Amino acid sequence: MSEINFNGRVAIITGAGAGLGRQYALELGKRGAKVVVNDLGGARDGSGQGTSAADKVVDEIKAQGGQAIANYDNVALVEGGENIVKAAVEKFGKVDILVNNAGIVRDKTFNKMDEPTWDVVMNVHLKGAFCVTRPAFINMRENNYGRIVMTTSSSGMYGNFGQSNYAAAKLGLLGLVNVLKLEGGKYNIKSNLIGPTAATRFTEDVFPPELFAKMKPDFVAPAVLYLCSEDCTDSGMVINAAAGYYSRSAIVTGPGAILSDGVKIPSPEDIKDNWGKITSLDNPEYYYQSADMFKAFAELLK
Ligand code: NAI
Numbered sequence: 001m002s003e004i005n006f007n008g009r010v011a012i013i014t015g016a017g018a019g020l021g022r023q024y025a026l027e028l029g030k031r032g033a034k035v036v037v038n039d040l041g042g043a044r045d046g047s048g049q050g051t052s053a054a055d056k057v058v059d060e061i062k063a064q065g066g067q068a069i070a071n072y073d074n075v076a077l078v079e080g081g082e083n084i085v086k087a088a089v090e091k092f093g094k095v096d097i098l099v100n101n102a103g104i105v106r107d108k109t110f111n112k113m114d115e116p117t118w119d120v121v122m123n124v125h126l127k128g129a130f131c132v133t134r135p136a137f138i139n140m141r142e143n144n145y146g147r148i149v150m151t152t153s154s155s156g157m158y159g160n161f162g163q164s165n166y167a168a169a170k171l172g173l174l175g176l177v178n179v180l181k182l183e184g185g186k187y188n189i190k191s192n193l194i195g196p197t198a199a200t201r202f203t204e205d206v207f208p209p210e211l212f213a214k215m216k217p218d219f220v221a222p223a224v225l226y227l228c229s230e231d232c233t234d235s236g237m238v239i240n241a242a243a244g245y246y247s248r249s250a251i252v253t254g255p256g257a258i259l260s261d262g263v264k265i266p267s268p269e270d271i272k273d274n275w276g277k278i279t280s281l282d283n284p285e286y287y288y289q290s291a292d293m294f295k296a297f298a299e300l301l302k
Contacts, residue, residue, distance in 0.1 A: 004229045006033035010092040011228065012084055014038045014075050014132055015102030017053025019200030020151075023217040024099055024224050025057050029066030031225070034092040037061070038071040038084050038102070038132075044201050046104035046120055049074075067092075075102045076123040081131030085139060097228045098136045099149045100129045100173075105202060107162040118165045125151075125169035129176055137180070137189065146189035147228045150177055152238060154195060157249055174238065174251070181235035182289055190235040192227045195249060196220040197242035219243050236288065252284035253293065262301060 006028055016025040017039025029035045037057045041050035054070035061068035071087045073080035088095045104124050106117045129150055140146025155163045156170030173193060180191040199207065199215040207215060223241040226232055238249040257277035259266040271278065287293040 004031065004225065004231055006031045006097070006229070009033045009096040010036070010088050010094050011097035011099070012036040012038060012088050012095055012132070012136060013099045013101055014084070014128070015040075016099075017041055017057055019202065020196055020198055020217045020220055020224075021099070021101040022057050022060075023221045024101065024228075025068070026060060026064070027221045027225055028097070028228065029061035029068055030064055033066075033097065035061055035066065035068040036071055036084065036088045036091075037068055038073060038075070040072060040074050040102070042104070044104065045106050046124060075100070075128035075132050076120075078131050081128075081133075082135050084132055085135035088136075089139060094143055095136045095139045096143070096145055097147045097149075098133060098140075099151075099224060099228065100132060101149075101151050102128060103151065103202070105163070105166055107166070109162050110164045113164055121165040122169045122172075125166070126172040126176075129173055133176075133180070137184065140184070140189045141187045144187050146184060146187065147230075147232065148177075148180060148184070148189065148191040149224055149227045150191070150193045152193045152195050154197070154240075157195065157238070177236060178289070185235070190227075190232060192232070192235060193238045194220065194224050194227065195238055195240040197240070215243050250286050252281070252286050254279065254281045254284050256280075256300075258300065 011028045011033040013021050013025045015021040016037040025035050025037050037054045039054040041053040042048040051072050054072055058068045058070045069091050071084050073083045075081060085095055102124060106121050108117055133148060150173040152173050153170040155167040160167060177191045177193055184191055197215060198217040198220050199212045220241040223239050223246055240247045240249055257274045259270050259274055
C-alpha cells in the first residue's frame with residue numbers, strides 16, 4: 001500500500017483551532033502539508049473571538065516538525081476569505097487543499113427562528129464556504145490542481161429537530177459541491193463532502209458519555225485526508241465518518257411512474273392512485289449532473 005503524503009502541498013483548514021479541524025490540521029501537518037490554521041476563536045454559538053485556539057494548533061504542528069501559520073479571519077466575510085487565501089499564498093505560494101470546516105450552532109425551533117439566528121448560521125456555513133472557496137478555487141484553477149472538502153451534516157441530510165438554520169446551510173453545501181465538481185473538473189479540482197460525527201464541543205450535550213468517549217475526531221480525519229489527497233480522483237461524494245464507520249450518502253432518484261402518453265394531463269387522483277410507484281426507491285439511479293437526469297428522462301418519454 002503506497003503511503004499518502006502531502007509533501008509540497010499547501011492546505012487551508014477553517015475552524016482548525018479545535019475539534020475536528022484541529023485533528024485534520026495535525027494529521028495533514030504530520031504527512032508533510034504546509035498548513036494554514038484558520039480559527040476565529042469564538043464560542044460554540046459563534047460569539048466572541050480570540051487568537052489562542054489557532055496559535056495553539058500551529059504550535060502543536062511545529063512541535064511535530066511540521067510547517068504551519070495561524071489566521072484569525074472570519075470565514076463569513078468576503079474579506080475574511082480573501083485574507084485566509086492571501087495568507088496561504090504569501091507564506092507558502094499557493095493553495096492545494098481547502099477544508100471548509102468552521103462551524104457554529106444556534107438551535108431554535110422554527111416557529112421561534114428569528115432572522116439574526118437564521119442569518120448568522122447561514123453566514124458561517126454556507127456563505128462562509130463561498131467566501132473562502134472562491135479565492136481558493138481561483139488559485140487552484142491557475143495551478144491546475146485542487147482538493148476541496150466541505151462539511152455537511154446528518155442534520156441537513158435527514159433532519160434534526162430545532163436545527164432548521166443549520167440543516168439548510170449544511171445541505172446547501174451539497175448544491176455548491178455539485179456545481180464545483182463540474183466547474184473544477186478540467187482543472188483537476190475535486191470537491192467532496194464529509195459528514196462527520198465526533199465528540200467535540202458541538203456534540204458534548206448530544207451523545208451519552210459512554211458514546212461520547214468513543215467518538216474521537218481521530219476517526220474522521222483519515223476520510224478527510226483521503227479526500228484531500230492526490231489519490232482521490234472522485235468528485236461530488238458525500239462520505240460519512242464516525243468512530244471507525246465510513247459510508248457514502250447520495251441523492252438518488254427512484255424509477256417513478258409514467259402516467260401520461262405525453263398529451264393527457266394526469267389528474268391529482270392519478271397521482272394519489274400511483275403514490276406507491278411514484279415514491280418507490282427500488283433500484284434508484286444516481287445522476288452525476290442534472291443533464292444526465294434530463295437525458296434519462298428524455299429516454300423514458302420516448
Ligand atoms: P468545534 O466547535 O469544536 O469547531 C469549530 C471551529 O470553528 C471552532 O474552533 C470555531 O472557533 C471555528 N469557527 C466558528 N466560526 C468561525 C468563523 N466564522 N470563522 C472561522 N472559524 C470559525 O466543532 P466541530 O464539531 O469540530 O465542528 C467542525 C465542523 O463539523 C462544523 O462545520 C460542524 O458543523 C461539523 N459537524 C460536526 C459534527 C460533530 O459530530 N462534531 C456533526 C456534523 C457536522
